[in-house]
Amino acid sequence: MQRVEKELERLIAEIDYEEVSRLFKMLSGGKRLRAKLILKIAGEHKDAPLLGAVVELIHAASLLHDDVIDEAMTRRGVASVNATDGSKTAVMLGDILYSKAFTELVAFDRDVARTIAASVTALSKGEMMDVKMAENFNTDEALYLDMLYLKTATLIEAAAKASALLVGKDAQKHALYGRNLGLSFQIIDDILDITATEEALGKPAMNDFVEGKCTLPYIYLYEELNSSDKERLLAAHAKNISKEETTWIQEKMQEYKTVEKSFELAQKLSNEAQNTMSEDIELVMILDTMIKRSF
Amino acid sequence: MQRVEKELERLIAEIDYEEVSRLFKMLSGGKRLRAKLILKIAGEHKDAPLLGAVVELIHAASLLHDDVIDEAMTRRGVASVNATDGSKTAVMLGDILYSKAFTELVAFDRDVARTIAASVTALSKGEMMDVKMAENFNTDEALYLDMLYLKTATLIEAAAKASALLVGKDAQKHALYGRNLGLSFQIIDDILDITATEEALGKPAMNDFVEGKCTLPYIYLYEELNSSDKERLLAAHAKNISKEETTWIQEKMQEYKTVEKSFELAQKLSNEAQNTMSEDIELVMILDTMIKRSF
Numbered sequence: 144m145q146r147v148e149k150e151l152e153r154l155i156a157e158i159d160y161e162e163v164s165r166l167f168k169m170l171s172g173g174k175r176l177r178a179k180l181i182l183k184i185a186g187e188h189k190d191a192p193l194l195g196a197v198v199e200l201i202h203a204a205s206l207l208h209d210d211v212i213d214e215a216m217t218r219r220g221v222a223s224v225n226a227t228d229g230s231k232t233a234v235m236l237g238d239i240l241y242s243k244a245f246t247e248l249v250a251f252d253r254d255v256a257r258t259i260a261a262s263v264t265a266l267s268k269g270e271m272m273d274v275k276m277a278e279n280f281n282t283d284e285a286l287y288l289d290m291l292y293l294k295t296a297t298l299i300e301a302a303a304k305a306s307a308l309l310v311g312k313d314a315q316k317h318a319l320y321g322r323n324l325g326l327s328f329q330i331i332d333d334i335l336d337i338t339a340t341e342e343a344l345g346k347p348a349m350n351d352f353v354e355g356k357c358t359l360p361y362i363y364l365y366e367e368l369n370s371s372d373k374e375r376l377l378a379a380h381a382k383n384i385s386k387e388e389t390t391w392i393q394e395k396m397q398e399y400k401t402v403e404k405s406f407e408l409a410q411k412l413s414n415e416a417q418n419t420m421s422e423d424i425e426l427v428m429i430l431d432t433m434i435k436r437s438f
Numbered sequence: 439m440q441r442v443e444k445e446l447e448r449l450i451a452e453i454d455y456e457e458v459s460r461l462f463k464m465l466s467g468g469k470r471l472r473a474k475l476i477l478k479i480a481g482e483h484k485d486a487p488l489l490g491a492v493v494e495l496i497h498a499a500s501l502l503h504d505d506v507i508d509e510a511m512t513r514r515g516v517a518s519v520n521a522t523d524g525s526k527t528a529v530m531l532g533d534i535l536y537s538k539a540f541t542e543l544v545a546f547d548r549d550v551a552r553t554i555a556a557s558v559t560a561l562s563k564g565e566m567m568d569v570k571m572a573e574n575f576n577t578d579e580a581l582y583l584d585m586l587y588l589k590t591a592t593l594i595e596a597a598a599k600a601s602a603l604l605v606g607k608d609a610q611k612h613a614l615y616g617r618n619l620g621l622s623f624q625i626i627d628d629i630l631d632i633t634a635t636e637e638a639l640g641k642p643a644m645n646d647f648v649e650g651k652c653t654l655p656y657i658y659l660y661e662e663l664n665s666s667d668k669e670r671l672l673a674a675h676a677k678n679i680s681k682e683e684t685t686w687i688q689e690k691m692q693e694y695k696t697v698e699k700s701f702e703l704a705q706k707l708s709n710e711a712q713n714t715m716s717e718d719i720e721l722v723m724i725l726d727t728m729i730k731r732s733f
Binding site: 158160162163205208211212230231232234235236237238239241242243245246248249250253256257260261263264267268270271272274275 | 503527531532537538540541543548551559566
């Protein structure tokens with residue numbers, strides 16, 4: 144991973160603008176999940192660290208714009224760029240990181256470059272769908288999973304597929320692995336928003352629902368409720384809800400086991416990915432760790 | 439140009455999201471200067487219309503984000519996307535158009551793709567410099583021209599260079615032509631902000647200065663003024679100024695011929711480009727028309 148960090152440093156230095164270097168240093172790099180995945184799949188290829196850095200730049204740019212769009216004041220426990228330097232700066236920095244990443248991508252084989260580039264269109268489209276869907280109470284599971292795929296899974300899918308292409312491994316299998324990893328990762332994230340403590344999350348519990356986002360446990364709950372309870376749930380959507388309503392929703396979720404049902408889907412997707420990649424113990428382990436995380 | 443519009447339609451349709459198609463239709467396409475330039479240079483190449491569409495997508499994306507950053511409510515006389523659909527939508531739409539353009543770019547030869555992609559990093563960096571510079575009264579002509587080059591000229595330079603590469607024409611000559619076309623275009627734009635009527639501009643005269651932007655005529659004026667007048671000019675910077683101050687600035691500009699001085703630089707850059715391209719009468723004519731425009 145040091146090789147990836149070094150490439151990131153080099154690319155940021157090449158932008159040759161002090162303001163960008165300063166702002167980039169302020170970003171929490173996060174877990175660098177995508178770059179780690181690329182190194183696991185294609186670590187022996189000389190360009191794998193560069194590909195990892197490119198994908199992490201894209202991921203950082205998308206988070207910068209996400210935080211502007213969601214008006215998020217923190218990111219991974221530190222103040223977001225839109226909080227410290229304003230949303231305009233976050234938009235501009237995101238544009239610079241995106242375009243620098245695309246410029247570097249050009250050096251790769253066409254199929255590698257196209258895989259990554261196309262996933263960025265998908266993730267931007269997913270972000271727009273996410274915002275549109277939060278305007279109403281979405282009860283459509285398939286539509287929700289489509290959005291989740293675009294917004295969260297496509298870049299991980301592309302990272303896995305592109306690194307497989309780089310070293311001549313099975314691109315389709317790796318794409319499926321990355322897709323399911325991304326989907327189950329996000330479903331677990333959505334579950335933790337409901338089940339984890341405020342301290343562990345670093346934000347209020349059930350924040351998604353307050354922001355209008357109906358994740359799987361809410362969609363499944365809505366399906367189960369009788370019509371007057373459906374109305375009660377609808378009335379609580381997309382606003383600051385009372386402790387009483389929070390408790391009621393959590394009790395109903397327990398009654399109908401909607402968190403468990405969501406977890407089962409994450410587990411199913413994860414198993415599918417593990418079966419596809421059964422010969423690669425490291426990739427299997429990543430999924431194990433991910434599915435068992437508690438925050 | 440119909441071929442470019444057709445390619446644009448096809449690319450937008452490929453994004454396959456109704457909301458994007460609706461929003462893209464609302465954008466005024468503008469003069470499509472960059473695509474026209476590409477067709478003039480490389481019109482006989484089968485991929486020239488696609489390259490033109492890619493560059494116009496990039497230009498549209500950059501304007502969407504510019505309007506968010508400048509809080510501009512209109513663009514080319516029509517309401518901006520951030521005015522009608524909010525700044526978040528404008529950010530997301532810009533990201534989608536940028537990434538779609540980059541995805542298509544991958545199909546081109548590496549040097550063509552790299553030329554265009556790198557210019558987007560430059561223009562995003564130029565936008566950030568523009569915003570930073572507007573925080574104070576910038577009196578540094580060289581710094582101003584650097585920013586102008588990055589923000590406005592690099593994409594035109596890249597369009598000219600990339601299309602020359604596409605058909606095996608002299609890339610360096612065409613790059614210089616595009617650079618100077620872009621620079622002189624923007625200097626004329628800055629002049630018109632001072633000299634054109636409110637009706638012709640569709641916005642208040644001297645709007646740049648009100649927004650904090652010190653264009654060449656202001657930089658040259660500052661150089662000429664005595665210290666008490668310097669202070670008076672500084673005091674008027676970046677705020678809504680009275681009719682009296684507007685008149686005073688315009689009189690001082692006439693006295694010191696700072697608009698003429700700016701125009702001379704535009705003319706010089708334009709002449710240099712014309713001399714480089716003297717054998718290509720069409721490219722020479724573009725500059726003639728541009729430099730003589732009155733709005």
